Amino acid sequence: MRYELYYWPTIQGRGEYVRLALEDAGADYVDVARRSTGKMMSLMNGRRSPTPPFAPPFLKAGKFVIGQTANILLYLGSKHGLAPKAEAGRLWAHQLQLTVADFVVEVHDTHHPLGPTLYYEDQRPAAKRRTDEFWSERVSKFLGYFEQLIKQSKGPYLNGRRVCYVDLSVFQLVDGLRYAFPNRMERFEGEVPRVLALRDRVAERPNIKAYLASERRIPFNEDGIFRHYKALDR
Amino acid sequence: MRYELYYWPTIQGRGEYVRLALEDAGADYVDVARRSTGKMMSLMNGRRSPTPPFAPPFLKAGKFVIGQTANILLYLGSKHGLAPKAEAGRLWAHQLQLTVADFVVEVHDTHHPLGPTLYYEDQRPAAKRRTDEFWSERVSKFLGYFEQLIKQSKGPYLNGRRVCYVDLSVFQLVDGLRYAFPNRMERFEGEVPRVLALRDRVAERPNIKAYLASERRIPFNEDGIFRHYKALDR
Numbered sequence: 001m002r003y004e005l006y007y008w009p010t011i012q013g014r015g016e017y018v019r020l021a022l023e024d025a026g027a028d029y030v031d032v033a034r035r036s037t038g039k040m041m042s043l044m045n046g047r048r049s050p051t052p053p054f055a056p057p058f059l060k061a062g063k064f065v066i067g068q069t070a071n072i073l074l075y076l077g078s079k080h081g082l083a084p085k086a087e088a089g090r091l092w093a094h095q096l097q098l099t100v101a102d103f104v105v106e107v108h109d110t111h112h113p114l115g116p117t118l119y120y121e122d123q124r125p126a127a128k129r130r131t132d133e134f135w136s137e138r139v140s141k142f143l144g145y146f147e148q149l150i151k152q153s154k155g156p157y158l159n160g161r162r163v164c165y166v167d168l169s170v171f172q173l174v175d176g177l178r179y180a181f182p183n184r185m186e187r188f189e190g191e192v193p194r195v196l197a198l199r200d201r202v203a204e205r206p207n208i209k210a211y212l213a214s215e216r217r218i219p220f221n222e223d224g225i226f227r228h229y230k231a232l233d234r
Numbered sequence: 235m236r237y238e239l240y241y242w243p244t245i246q247g248r249g250e251y252v253r254l255a256l257e258d259a260g261a262d263y264v265d266v267a268r269r270s271t272g273k274m275m276s277l278m279n280g281r282r283s284p285t286p287p288f289a290p291p292f293l294k295a296g297k298f299v300i301g302q303t304a305n306i307l308l309y310l311g312s313k314h315g316l317a318p319k320a321e322a323g324r325l326w327a328h329q330l331q332l333t334v335a336d337f338v339v340e341v342h343d344t345h346h347p348l349g350p351t352l353y354y355e356d357q358r359p360a361a362k363r364r365t366d367e368f369w370s371e372r373v374s375k376f377l378g379y380f381e382q383l384i385k386q387s388k389g390p391y392l393n394g395r396r397v398c399y400v401d402l403s404v405f406q407l408v409d410g411l412r413y414a415f416p417n418r419m420e421r422f423e424g425e426v427p428r429v430l431a432l433r434d435r436v437a438e439r440p441n442i443k444a445y446l447a448s449e450r451r452i453p454f455n456e457d458g459i460f461r462h463y464k465a466l467d468r
Contacts, residue, residue: 050386051326054333054379066325068332075325091300091309092285098302099288105339113347114360115367126348126360133349145288152284 003029004060006040006053011224012172012217014069014104015057017097020168021073023211025080031216070097073165082165089159096149096158096166103142103173107180108225110134110232120222124231131232135184139177143192146170150194156201163205170195171202176226181233237263238294240274240287245458246406246451248303248338249291251331254402255307257445259314265450304331307399316399323393330383330392330400337376337407341414342459344368344466354456358465365466369418373411377426380404384428390435397439404429405436410460415467 003022007015009031022029033040033056043065044053053067059075066072074094077083083093108116113130114123146158153160157167174195177185189196202208211217220226237256241249243265256263267274267290277299278287287301293309300306308328311317317327342350347364348357380392387394391401408429411419423430436442445451454460 051329052382053329054336054376064322064325066329068329071325071329071332074328088298091298091305094308095285095287095300095302095305098305102288102339105336109343109347109349113343113349114363115343115347115371117367117371123363126363129348129357129360133351137349137351142288148286 001028001062003027004032005029005057006032006043006060007057009033009035009037010218010221012176012220012226013057013224016172016218017069017100017165017169018057018059018072018076019216020172020208020211021076021080021082021165023216024163024165024168024205024207025076025082026207027076027080070094070101073097073169077165082163082168084159084162084164093159093164093166097169099142099145100166100169100173103138104225106134106138106142107173107176110180111227111229120227120229127229127232131181135181135188139188140191143173143188143195146198147192147194150198155194156198158198163202167198167202168208171199171208174199176220179220180226180228182228183233235262235296237261238266239263239291240266240277240294241291243267243269243271244452244455246410246454246460247291247458250406250452251303251334251399251403252291252293252306252310253450254406254442254445255310255314255316255399257450258397258399258402258439258441259310259316260441261310261314304328304335307331307403311399316397316402318393318396318398327393327398327400331403333376333379334400334403334407337372338459340368340372340376341407341410344414345461345463354461354463361463361466365415369415369422373422374425377407377422377429380432381426381428384432389428390432392432397436401432401436402442405433405442408433410454413454414460414462416462417467 005018007013040056051065053065057069057072058065058067059072066075077093078090083090110131111120111127113126120127149158157163239252241247274290285299287299291303291306292299292301293306300309311327312324317324344365345354345361347360354361383392391397
């Protein structure tokens with residue numbers, strides 16, 4: 001079965017967490033909207049489906065249409081050995097992914113504190129204040145949590161020796177923060193050595209390495225979640 | 235087995251979505267932190283557990299400690315008949331709950347656009363702008379989506395005739411918006427008659443009705459997610 005991934009074609013965004021899992025698993029998939037967004041829009045707005053997704057990303061897997069990033073990963077994790085098999089482990093991995101998702105919302109809020117439908121340019125002073133709060137309070141709380149988990153599991157991954165889809169997402173968080181806030185991140189990195197080691201380990205996984213070097217990996221840019229604005233990276 | 239729910243004792247907050255499911259299911263549970271928060275804090279900060287939750291709410295179910303609201307509901311839904319049994323239906327219900335969770339974040343952002351660790355009083359002008367965006371763009375998008383789903387399922391619930399935990403959460407969204415923004419909500423309600431009918435149907439479910447009349451239901455207040463500030467409810 002070939003999966004169909006539906007996501008905005010010009011950004012990494014939330015789709016990237018799914019792409020990383022599909023790539024690491026070596027799954028057969030097509031990133032549909034990279035060719036044209038028509039089918040994606042019609043699936044979303046279609047009144048014919050009883051289960052229309054609220055927003056991308058969503059994954060077509062045979063008859064299933066699965067929306068919400070963490071939900072897609074819950075599904076893929078169990079099909080491709082990217083999560084523990086037992087119920088407790090499966091729920092634990094999903095819980096961590098939802099914590100990643102919470103962090104991603106806060107990353108987005110750094111440049112869009114006044115709302116997702118306004119332009120960054122119309123909310124710069126608020127973005128500065130939000131970004132200061134994000135870096136003084138939130139980054140260390142979230143990444144420090146993951147650091148502690150790796151310490152307890154003895155690493156290199158969050159659950160110990162077996163990779164899971166959450167590890168791939170943590171890789172994305174580190175690279176995203178490095179792109180968006182190179183100065184702030186450089187000052188911070190010393191606090192989370194295990195998270196950085198996990199990031200490097202993920203980047204060296206053969207399928208991920210090949211993906212990152214390919215054209216399938218869309219570069220970071222200022223339409224995605226992680227955006228580099230000099231004013232926010234003192 | 236008696237469940238142990240851990241959540242902040244003075245607010246509905248995110249714990250309320252779990253409380254509603256436990257109550258509707260008639261599950262045996264204790265809302266631990268209503269007596270004392272000591273045990274909750276030690277479970278969160280404890281370095282002994284290999285799976286410490288990032289934040290409340292979390293649920294102790296025998297040996298399991300399950301965190302993240304939607305994850306807890308995923309678990310409870312399958313144990314108590316509050317979600318479809320088949321994989322596709324289970325993922326669909328969870329997808330909707332994650333969409334509820336996204337909306338809840340945006341509700342919280344109306345009074346905390348500059349960050350969760352600052353006081354509302356220190357971000358009033360930004361809160362006004364964010365709230366305007368929320369009501370002009372977001373409420374109709376989210377609640378309109380649920381309205382459309384009920385229309386397609388023929389109601390009264392999101393999936394048709396069988397209630398699921400997401401319906402209980404949609405009830406909470408309506409009552410929360412009515413509490414926080416009575417004027418704005420009154421003007422809006424005509425757009426989502428099916429959502430309101432679903433809300434009434436949930437409120438009449440015997441276990442929910444008994445719960446709402448009990449002391450176990452904490453009143454809405456200005457420490458929770460849905461806060462009533464006159465300045466934000468023109």
